[in-house]
Amino acid sequence: PERERERERDLDWILNSFLSSSFSQVYKMSRRSASRNRRREERRKNSVELLFSSSSSSSSTRVLLVLLASSLVFSLVPVVCHAAPADASGLRDVLQLGDSLLGRKKYAEAIATYSQVVESHPKEEMGFLKRSLAYRRARKPDQALADLNAALKLNGKSKQALLKRAQLYRSMCKVQEARGDLDALLGIKAKHKTAIEEKKRLDGLATSLAALTKLFEARRDFHGDGFLEASEQHFDTVFRETEFCTKAYIWYARVAEMKQDYEQVIRETNSVLQYRSSNIESLMMKANAHYQQEMFDACKQTIAQIFRTDPDNEEAKLLFKLVKKVAKIKSKADQLAGEKKMRQALGEYRKLAEMGGDLNNRDIEKSVIKTLCISNHEVGKYPEAVKWCTRGLKTVLQEDVALLEARAESYLQQDDFDNAEYDARHILNINRHSRKAHGLIQQIQRLRKMASRKDYYKILEVSKDATESDIKKSYKRLARKWHPDKNRDNVEEAQNMFHDVAEAYEILSDPEKKQLFDMGHDPNDPQARARNNYGFNGGGPFGGGGGPFGGGGQQHFHFTYG
Numbered sequence: 018p019e020r021e022r023e024r025e026r027d028l029d030w031i032l033n034s035f036l037s038s039s040f041s042q043v044y045k046m047s048r049r050s051a052s053r054n055r056r057r058e059e060r061r062k063n064s065v066e067l068l069f070s071s072s073s074s075s076s077s078t079r080v081l082l083v084l085l086a087s088s089l090v091f092s093l094v095p096v097v098c099h100a101a102p103a104d105a106s107g108l109r110d111v112l113q114l115g116d117s118l119l120g121r122k123k124y125a126e127a128i129a130t131y132s133q134v135v136e137s138h139p140k141e142e143m144g145f146l147k148r149s150l151a152y153r154r155a156r157k158p159d160q161a162l163a164d165l166n167a168a169l170k171l172n173g174k175s176k177q178a179l180l181k182r183a184q185l186y187r188s189m190c191k192v193q194e195a196r197g198d199l200d201a202l203l204g205i206k207a208k209h210k211t212a213i214e215e216k217k218r219l220d221g222l223a224t225s226l227a228a229l230t231k232l233f234e235a236r237r238d239f240h241g242d243g244f245l246e247a248s249e250q251h252f253d254t255v256f257r258e259t260e261f262c263t264k265a266y267i268w269y270a271r272v273a274e275m276k277q278d279y280e281q282v283i284r285e286t287n288s289v290l291q292y293r294s295s296n297i298e299s300l301m302m303k304a305n306a307h308y309q310q311e312m313f314d315a316c317k318q319t320i321a322q323i324f325r326t327d328p329d330n331e332e333a334k335l336l337f338k339l340v341k342k343v344a345k346i347k348s349k350a351d352q353l354a355g356e357k358k359m360r361q362a363l364g365e366y367r368k369l370a371e372m373g374g375d376l377n378n379r380d381i382e383k384s385v386i387k388t389l390c391i392s393n394h395e396v397g398k399y400p401e402a403v404k405w406c407t408r409g410l411k412t413v414l415q416e417d418v419a420l421l422e423a424r425a426e427s428y429l430q431q432d433d434f435d436n437a438e439y440d441a442r443h444i445l446n447i448n449r450h451s452r453k454a455h456g457l458i459q460q461i462q463r464l465r466k467m468a469s470r471k472d473y474y475k476i477l478e479v480s481k482d483a484t485e486s487d488i489k490k491s492y493k494r495l496a497r498k499w500h501p502d503k504n505r506d507n508v509e510e511a512q513n514m515f516h517d518v519a520e521a522y523e524i525l526s527d528p529e530k531k532q533l534f535d536m537g538h539d540p541n542d543p544q545a546r547a548r549n550n551y552g553f554n555g556g557g558p559f560g561g562g563g564g565p566f567g568g569g570g571q572q573h574f575h576f577t578y579g
Contacts, residue, residue, distance in 0.1 A: 112147060119151055119154065128148060145178075146165070148164050149181065156291050158260075158292055166182070176205060180209075183212070187218065189260075192223045195215075199216050222259065225254040229251045229268060267298055267299060270302050274306075277379070282302055295322075300323045303319050304333070309379075313340050317337065339375070343369065343372075346368050350365030359396055362392075366385045369381065369382075370408075382413050386412075386413065387417070387419065391420075394424075399427040406421075406423050418448065425438075426457070429464070434461050438461045444457075463536065463538065476517050477518065496522075
């Protein structure tokens, strides 16, 4: 009976340990491991037979529950429950389980398993070494370094710990610290091959880091892609030899900023934030990259991460205010434009453009200025269009054909033929096949001819959209006014004016001649009339057909400019 009661107590202790919260996770993992380990299964069977060979029926029920546990129940109970110290075999089993999890890239479970060893065997060096490796694979270099420091505190001459810490220091670009550990290791074993090889790799890394430092100090002296070309080889070396080199990631993100490759900026800063989640410099660069991409919500979220670490960060505060202001104005402008309320939308876009350097976003500046240039031209605000087109061409949109076309047409609408022709020829320098530029030049030449001839509308004192009735009334009034019989004191001037009035009426009262005159042709030229009759000159100077402001119609195969 006494022996039976002892067995009952043992079973209760085992079951309570098995059901404890600290053991449940290890139990789940051990079940998966048990099916693959034949030796562990055999040990489990032997232990059950030894302990419960004469168990009662009630005890047998409990034994069945125990058998549901993995083969690690008996070997891990002392580790999990901190009871009596486990034997070497039990410790080895736990480490093997951790190694298995690490090999399957289940880093969190491996760390939890190794942590059981560290907690139950705080003076066991291997537990710290194994867990440091799991931390490193999980991209947690600070925790890995702490475990290696603990291992060396237990055994300051541990060759494995010194080598692992030197390699971790190298991966963090801590050259001096890595060199110190390698020197200590070589002091213990002078011909340690791995340590000698590590020193060579460390020297190459140190050379590349020094070169990059000098290049960044002198980066303002480089032009174009010169800096990138000079630094690329050194970056290749650094990234090949390191894994957690924060300054190298930040340097490369700066290079991406110089190229305005903001996707690359985000990738590089994310590499740092995986293991340094509160690195302020990386977070600021990432937030600014989101702003440059007009990802305003993502930018605000990244700034919120900065405030959690540094609530008083002035740079983050300024960027947050800017993003909030720009997002509000641009959203309103885009909404108005979508509703076809262009004049109101242009007012909002103008607010953004007038921020100038404070906007600090070249893509938004380009987009806004281009919108102001082209849209003002489309709504007939030609002086305003010229203003914004000129600003864009001088600053952020040099050689932009769309801006040159809009400015040339705006100049033309204001009868500024010289500037209009200059822009048209500039377009041809960029694209010599531009049909719009060729059409503009032809249009300018016709309008110049018109300007050198009599302006029949001006002579008759009517507008270009005057009706036939208006033209006839004005002709009769002016014919009476300038009739020579009524101008005895200035007969010569009256005769000239009377003749011009009659000529103007002849042209403007004839629909065909009026059309030719409006197109810039000589209405009295028979060839021009013939071309018009056969449809070779469809469209007026500012309307459809083949003119620069319309679409379709004529095709031009030869261009001859005066």
